[in-house]
Amino acid sequence: MSMKPRILQHGRLLPSVEQRLAQDFDIVPLWQQGEPLAFLRSHGEAFVAMAASARHGVSGELMAAVPGLKAIASFGADYDTLDIAAARGLGIQVSNTPDVLNDCVADLAWGAILDIARGITESDRFMRAGGWMQAPFRLSTRVSGKRLGIVGLGRIGAAIARRGVGFSMDIRYHNRSPRDDAPYAYVADLAELAQWADFMVVAVAGGADTQHLISSDILQALGPEGFLINIGRGSAVDEAALTSALRSRAIAGAALDVFEKEPCMPMDLVGLENVVLLPHIGTATHETRIAMGELVIENLHSFFRTGRLATPIPIH
Numbered sequence: 001m002s003m004k005p006r007i008l009q010h011g012r013l014l015p016s017v018e019q020r021l022a023q024d025f026d027i028v029p030l031w032q033q034g035e036p037l038a039f040l041r042s043h044g045e046a047f048v049a050m051a052a053s054a055r056h057g058v059s060g061e062l063m064a065a066v067p068g069l070k071a072i073a074s075f076g077a078d079y080d081t082l083d084i085a086a087a088r089g090l091g092i093q094v095s096n097t098p099d100v101l102n103d104c105v106a107d108l109a110w111g112a113i114l115d116i117a118r119g120i121t122e123s124d125r126f127m128r129a130g131g132w133m134q135a136p137f138r139l140s141t142r143v144s145g146k147r148l149g150i151v152g153l154g155r156i157g158a159a160i161a162r163r164g165v166g167f168s169m170d171i172r173y174h175n176r177s178p179r180d181d182a183p184y185a186y187v188a189d190l191a192e193l194a195q196w197a198d199f200m201v202v203a204v205a206g207g208a209d210t211q212h213l214i215s216s217d218i219l220q221a222l223g224p225e226g227f228l229i230n231i232g233r234g235s236a237v238d239e240a241a242l243t244s245a246l247r248s249r250a251i252a253g254a255a256l257d258v259f260e261k262e263p264c265m266p267m268d269l270v271g272l273e274n275v276v277l278l279p280h281i282g283t284a285t286h287e288t289r290i291a292m293g294e295l296v297i298e299n300l301h302s303f304f305r306t307g308r309l310a311t312p313i314p315i316h
């Protein structure tokens with residue numbers, strides 16, 4: 001009999017992370033057991049811990065089908081796809097993988113800001129199509145020294161803001177409440193921040209609290225000179241309103257790493273030049289994905305050693 005603690009794994013992880021998990025734990029991959037709920041009805045009692053991923057999420061129904069479940073270690077910073085209320089009700093601890101991904105997500109946010117303002121991928125398309133032979137590329141928009149509005153000054157938002165200092169940006173932010181450790185001006189009214197900002201970066205988590213926070217009114221406030229960058233969650237932006245704002249040039253442009261119904265996006269965006277489209281790659285570097293995997297493993301070890309996860313999600 002294996003001496004390794006047994007873990008239920010829900011959803012695939014990076015192959016290297018799965019290999020590392022298998023070194024330390026006896027993994028039972030749920031997706032290989034036929035119909036998950038039927039499998040759990042007969043075998044659910046064998047598990048106290050689960051490795052999961054923000055991409056696949058964990059429903060309350062699945063949690064309830066594992067009667068002895070005490071801990072879920074999820075791969076990803078956000079946990080909008082996990083039924084946290086159900087976990088609380090069932091006495092299940094949940095961990096995420098915060099901090100280790102801040103830098104790479106913030107780097108990508110800056111790539112997106114520079115791209116949409118300076119037309120980097122657009123000019124790449126222009127080069128490949130032989131456009132330079134016909135005429136010089138269009139003029140673009142300066143970034144340095146402009147106004148940067150951060151929606152959601154959490155750990156990722158703060159990493160984005162710090163980089164903005166290097167670009168001599170004037171930085172303000174909107175949050176549910178001001179942060180006393182932030183050296184940037186707090187703007188309580190999101191529409192006011194949008195009106196002020198040249199570049200507005202959305203770095204909020206998903207879920208009911210932020211659903212369509214960026215509404216058609218906020219886009220109107222951002223205005224025809226303003227750019228929207230979203231590296232948080234697609235659900236935070238009203239995508240239909242954004243698509244029409246981009247089409248009518250009610251805003252100058254957008255760079256999007258996240259969408260409402262991934263891996264789909266509104267096909268109307270494909271024909272627009274004033275949008276940069278990215279396939280949810282904020283955390284997708286070798287280094288960050290490995291660090292996220294290590295943190296999942298650390299959480300599981302901590303749970304089996306002490307009964308507590310190492311990086312439990314914050315209690316709201």
Ligand code: 8YV
Nearest residue numbers: 053054055075076077078283
């Ligand atoms: C992806 C993310 O969800 O950490 C997050 O919240 O958005 C990303 O890391 C990742 O694919 C997790 O599976």
